[in-house]
Amino acid sequence: MSRTTISALVAAAAVAASVVSALPAGASGQATATAAATTTVTLKNIKFNPRKVTINRGGTVRWVWRDGSIAHNVTGPGVKTKTFSKGSVSHRFTRKGTFRYRCTIHPGMTGTVVVR
Numbered sequence: 001m002s003r004t005t006i007s008a009l010v011a012a013a014a015v016a017a018s019v020v021s022a023l024p025a026g027a028s029g030q031a032t033a034t035a036a037a038t039t040t041v042t043l044k045n046i047k048f049n050p051r052k053v054t055i056n057r058g059g060t061v062r063w064v065w066r067d068g069s070i071a072h073n074v075t076g077p078g079v080k081t082k083t084f085s086k087g088s089v090s091h092r093f094t095r096k097g098t099f100r101y102r103c104t105i106h107p108g109m110t111g112t113v114v115v116r
Contacts, residue, residue: 038062038090041111043072043103048111055093057115062090072109076101 038060042049044067053061063074065086073083077099079091093099093115103109 036060036092040064042066043074046070046072046103046106046109048101048103048109051110052112052114054114054116057096058092058094059115060090060092061113062088064088072103072105074101074111075104 036058037055039053039055040062041053041064043063043065046067048063055061063081065072065084065088067085069085071083071085074081074089078093079089079099079101081089083105093113096115099113099115101111101113
């Protein structure tokens with residue numbers, strides 16, 4: 001291979017690398033395969049919003065308290081938070097299945113995480 005050909009290949013590789021780095025997160029095939037998503041559930045109006053989420057195995061659910069001074073907790077398989085009125089808690093789900101959770105203070109305040 002000539003020096004000109006090698007220089008052209010190096011330049012092409014640099015351009016390709018800059019294009020990939022400019023893509024939004026998850027746009028390249030490799031980033032999608034290795035990145036685990038985070039899904040947010042908001043605690044507001046004495047409800048989990050959304051009430052049901054579906055995620056891929058290895059994904060994370062983040063619960064965010066947005067109900068003023070009303071205190072809540074999240075209690076279910078593998079998740080048991082303290083009771084508080086502001087902040088957030090995250091949990092990574094490593095097994096497939098359907099996981100139901102609730103706030104032990106407010107009857108009927110329930111949610112579900114489906115892990116594929």
